[in-house]
Amino acid sequence: MKRREFLRRLGVGSLAAMGFSRFALAQARPVKLAALLPLTGPFAFAGNAGREGFVDGVDYVNEVLGGIAGRKLELIVEDTGYDVAKGTAAFNRVLSRERPDELLFVYGDSTGISKALAPEIARIGLPYSATSFANELADPEKYPTIFVFGPTYNDMMEALLRQIRLQKGKARIALVYSNTEFGRDPIPYVKERAKALGMEVVHEEVTPPAFTDATPVVLNLRRANPDFVLLQGYALSAEPLILRAAREQGLRAQFMGTYYSAELVLIQRAGPAAEGFTVTYHNPYWYDTLVPAVDEMRKFRQRKGRDTSYRPTYYMGSLAVALGVAEAMRRAAQAGKLTRAGVVEYLEKIGDYNAMGLVQGYQFVNHRIPYTKLYRASVKDGRFNAITDWLKLA
The missing domain is CATH 3.40.50.2300 (Response regulator)
Incomplete structure (x- = not known):
């Protein structure tokens, strides 16, 4: 055209x-x-x-x-x-x-x-x-x-929980989030919604928004043995560290994050440990x-x-x-x-x-745009690939 x-x-x-x-x-x-x-x-x-x-x-x-x-x-x-x-x-x-x-x-x-x-x-x-x-x-x-x-962050977590339910109904979930308003915002919703969906929140880990050693976080996750780990409140300040440490420690849980984790730098910094990391993202x-x-x-x-x-x-x-x-x-x-x-x-x-x-x-519905897609990291492709079409969350 x-x-x-x-x-x-x-x-x-x-x-x-x-x-x-x-x-x-x-x-x-x-x-x-x-x-x-x-x-x-x-x-x-x-x-x-x-x-x-x-x-x-x-x-x-x-x-x-x-x-x-x-x-x-x-x-x-x-x-x-x-x-x-x-x-x-x-x-x-x-x-x-x-x-x-x-x-x-x-x-x-x-x-x-x-x-x-x-x-x-x-x-x-x-x-x-x-x-x-x-x-x-x-x-x-x-x-x-x-x-x-x-x-909203609640909407994004809803999209991730729906995906978890598709993959494993009665999943064990761990929440890792920063001690900021950003990190804490959707946590009450996730706990309530997960319970309603028959999932169990087996561990919560609250951290600073940035740190240099994720080993203690991952050791705690290993003891909890979750199926899925939801990360919130970092914007690439911690996710690659957590993913690399999880791979090194043999943690087999699937990691997920919201909008501010949906960036190619995550794949570049985490390397092979980023494979399969699932995110919500609503722009091209x-x-x-x-x-x-x-x-x-x-x-x-x-x-x-x-x-x-x-x-x-x-x-x-x-x-x-x-x-x-x-x-x-x-x-x-x-x-x-x-x-x-x-x-x-x-x-x-x-x-x-x-x-x-x-x-x-x-x-806008209640002054937010309640649509997102889910993307999954492909280390081979060096990018996030869409795994859903648009999801309506309201």
Whole structure:
């Protein structure tokens, strides 16, 4: 399909056809999106990849889609170091500096900061999302302006438990998670749901978000003798260590993880021990070249002189947020409602949009997108391969 026809089907014409000029785009007051990301600290790898996704998404909106009704979409980035106090300070700094009629969306870095800021975000009516998929945030009655751009951690665990049930009904399960809001978030649900499904949780291991020796963790797992081990709350800071130690110790359990474990670096770092590691993931991989968004962004980055080699999953997720938020802004602007309230209204109405395949669709249910796929690591292929189609979790 020719690129012009592709963009026409997407609902995008040339800048001239849209009635916008480069001069008008440059002169109008910007619309701003702030991203508070862990550019330093234990999850800096994810934060910097996420920043790159936001940069590409915002540049694409401005240069290809004509901005937001002729106004430039401007990205503000602040480092949080994955620290709630530092992140809160960054949030307050941005809010005090920017005009409410220009700053129409904020993206946070973690479950911890999101839960800490959620009451204030709701009070001021600020459209918000985050790297977090915490279940508590997907509550439009309590937090009417917060959106989770994917399934919650509870949803992800539900998908993994369904797979476990298919493989072995009355399975023995161990839970290994970090002592963070991120790590703890889905644990109560997993325990309750596993019991309802006739499974037994035989061990819990709570660890720091990063450590250098997984031997004690694996020795405890060996004593518990689980069939499956669910990992949560690490973002590659510990999973490869655990997998390698498990292989060395002869632990035969199958390991599983959620969205932030679904990255090729896990296979590269864990080596043969990564074989069969099963994850939930709801964006395409950079190697999914049949997805229009992947092909389009490869070409866009090439035109910009940017590296077109593999982009991590954290990049893909941030890109999906940037394009989804921009689409809601564009529709709100077309309706004469380009305000914070208007962005919230149109985020709730963009279920027909899928950002060129970056997500299954933006059909929010209780302000989260309850769809995922399961992927399994193949060391031979050096990638995660899908083992299911889309799973609906609500």
